[in-house]
């Protein structure tokens with residue numbers, strides 16, 4: 001069974017093949033935005049799955065110890081999806097020519113000297 005990450009890696013590489021033929025940046029941007037939105041909604045699903053899992057175990061056994069591996073695995077999947085989302089967001093920012101923080105990847109106002117998201121000092125231009 002494919003996990004979410006495999007599924008997304010596959011979807012993204014299929015998308016990339018299609019895009020390179022068309023060399024259409026706008027299409028690539030749209031694809032990445034869809035991928036980000038879908039992954040964000042899968043993250044929400046995974047979080048509510050964890051919540052449901054914990055609650056069902058509580059109802060059935062009143063013992064949560066045996067759950068930890070399952071929870072750890074789900075959390076790892078969420079973490080990897082977040083990493084992928086950040087990677088895509090950085091790529092989107094580069095394509096769009098936005099200024100962005102080298103440290104956290106958030107979009108910046110070009111004249112901002114400090115990142116409002118992570119607080120790190122930006123290079124002066």
Ligand SMILES: [Zn+2]
Pocket residue numbers: 101102103104105106115116117118119120
């Ligand atoms: Zn930052």
